[in-house]
Amino acid sequence: MPKERLTREQIAERAAQELPDGAYVNLGFGIPNLMSNYVLADKTIYFHSENGILGMGPRAKAGEEDYDLVDAMKMPVTVIPGAAFFNQAEAHTMTRGGHLDVAVLGAFQVSEKGDIANWKVPGAKGSGGIGGAMDIAVGALRLIVCMEHNAKDGAPKVVKECSYPLTAIECVKTVITDLAVLDVTPQGLVLREVAPGFTPAEVQECTGAKLLVRGSVPEMKLGGPLG
């Protein structure tokens, strides 16, 4: 049986394990947005949306949409008890000012120093758009990136230096991919976990930066709601 990389859902599941009970958390576009499905029932997480919501609940059910209550992706959502509404500057007081316990973003590239590139593909058509990513990346107390370990053409997305336009420098603390969990440390990238069935050497081979291996590297534990 060929070894399989994690699905996007499984990356989200593993990332959700990083959220401590009671945390204030912002989830970005893409894989991070799937994470709320994997928060265990014994935890309460306060999800923040940069358009002015703290305490977002699940997406609104069909027929119950309120288009004045949307998340940063324009999707109708709900709120949980204890939610609060505020203006967009206050929402970014929370991001930039170091009030979010955790933020999780998708990315095109992450460097070994924790630089992140996630807003613009070089040479892409159109204006591009930044949105809230720069503010969130700079300000979150702990920034996690969820992404595939490699691009569609196989190019490593964990790299020595980002070649894509940067979103923010030296801010990523942890990278969770379909192959590994990596921590950005002053010494470099530490391989904390590998995907089930993969070896540290195999992960290193798919990575564009040197990985530090400290002792034996455990496999990610999966098997949540969809496991």
Place this chain on the structure above:
Amino acid sequence: MPKERLTREQIAERAAQELPDGAYVNLGFGIPNLMSNYVLADKTIYFHSENGILGMGPRAKAGEEDYDLVDAMKMPVTVIPGAAFFNQAEAHTMTRGGHLDVAVLGAFQVSEKGDIANWKVPGAKGSGGIGGAMDIAVGALRLIVCMEHNAKDGAPKVVKECSYPLTAIECVKTVITDLAVLDVTPQGLVLREVAPGFTPAEVQECTGAKLLVRGSVPEMKLGGPLG
């Protein structure tokens, strides 16, 4: 009958005539604080307090005081219909950001360029205190100063250059005293009105800066509620 300078109440009465209907107004300590008694019944003025009130009404009656509803002078006040509460930073967004139509401050000195000194007496004991005066002076769309024309020792308070520590520079538009109404213009101080019975020459004699007299100078019109 010897000519009499205006009382503090009369200065306040004359100054209240400068407030247009519907104006958003901050009144400082001292004579300005008396002005609300002289706003004619056909005008609505929204009084601002830098501790977070817009739409202040009269002082609270005895026995009806609410010590969570005080003005910038710590006095229990009331609010009128249409009032709003907000935090102190938003209160100063209103002062500094050019949103107050009129602010009226007391002063120790005003210079012919519109500099104002109102927070500290040179050589006085104690720490002194600035409060909201600097923010209000800098930001109000129209800054009026109400004060006696001369200090107790007779020294002019309208001067060429302030010798007292400054509150803000080049911001006073109009000075209303017990002797005159003066407008600060790019050409200098224009004598707009004199107190009843006084001549421009007499006002000039009591003033520490050159007054410009354009044609005949009318007398202030008084005779409001207490007139």
Place this chain on the structure above:
Amino acid sequence: MKNKIYASVDEIVADVPDGASILFGGFGGAGFPNNLIRAIARKGTRNLTAISNNCGSGENELGILFKNKQIRKVHASFPGPTANYFQECYAAGEIELELMAQGVLCERLRAQAAGLPAFFTTVGVGTEVARGKEERVIGGKRCILETALGADFAFVKAWKADRIGNLVYRKAARNFNPLMAAAAKTTIVEVDEIVEVGALDPEVIITPSIFVDRMVRVKGR
């Protein structure tokens, strides 16, 4: 007392001149002053500078103004992939665009509202948006200098107003609206309902009336 209430959206924007700069509230489909935008589209005002997080979705929101070629310059955070009329104008070189981080857009508006000419931020350091901007280290952090951003007009969508212009918003339709209401020379509000003075609790007013110049009651988004 000055009446801030206008009878129609066309009247309320009648004096917006060619070349005006306008702040547009709204984010993610919520809180856009669509009725005012359509009034400006009907009026045909040209050479506008638009400050808005997004640049429309098809003909919706700001889309119609790009379709009509009424906008010459844009300050935005996320024009958006569905802003096809904007993207066409942009590709054709017809539009000058300043792109910035969303929180920086918020703070530049607030700085204008609060009379703060400029501020240092850590957001954008080391990225394209830092190009040409002054950089320095403050408290051990690399920062860049950003300046206040205001406009001639703000177009704001509120939920309820009282007759003197105190505003409340609804849920996430608040977003940029209170910031923009405070950052323009003339603030124009479309609102679902206008209530009597005193009907709004002073504790819950989000935009105090001092920031509002004109209001019009509208039906529908």
Place this chain on the structure above:
Amino acid sequence: MKNKIYASVDEIVADVPDGASILFGGFGGAGFPNNLIRAIARKGTRNLTAISNNCGSGENELGILFKNKQIRKVHASFPGPTANYFQECYAAGEIELELMAQGVLCERLRAQAAGLPAFFTTVGVGTEVARGKEERVIGGKRCILETALGADFAFVKAWKADRIGNLVYRKAARNFNPLMAAAAKTTIVEVDEIVEVGALDPEVIITPSIFVDRMVRVKGR
């Protein structure tokens, strides 16, 4: 889930160390966290840095901490003529004082809360407070540079809280409290009433729970 509610004011300040910096809400007698202040007085914590608009009135508000010589340094806007214990310490040279404009104090706190290391303001230009500060002309206006100001702790007085720390204030007792709640490493709130989660309307919450670390219910001012 982490419990933010403490049983007593003495417990809630138990770990405030000598040398700590503390933001104190309140203005003009309203909104002072008097019960927390008295707890610190009982505890006898020394060498404090206090950031507060006022410096007490007799033994009230911050007064007791000056009477007890617990404060070494003050950042204030208007210490106040009735702050006699502060004035005595100040006259005796026992206290270092930074005096600033009230709106500048507000913005320095907000800058800290919002992660903005510094800003330019027109307030103070040409006055004593501009001494030693960088000055430049921006957009034709003379400005001086002011930096963010935060602290280890904020002592906040709120009216109602829900059990996760969303806060509302009462009338003009709001004043500096929401600014300070957001500008400290650890925010400690004394509150008249703690209600169930969900009992406060999300539209009217002034301080969202993200800014609140600890709460204690108190009786009396």
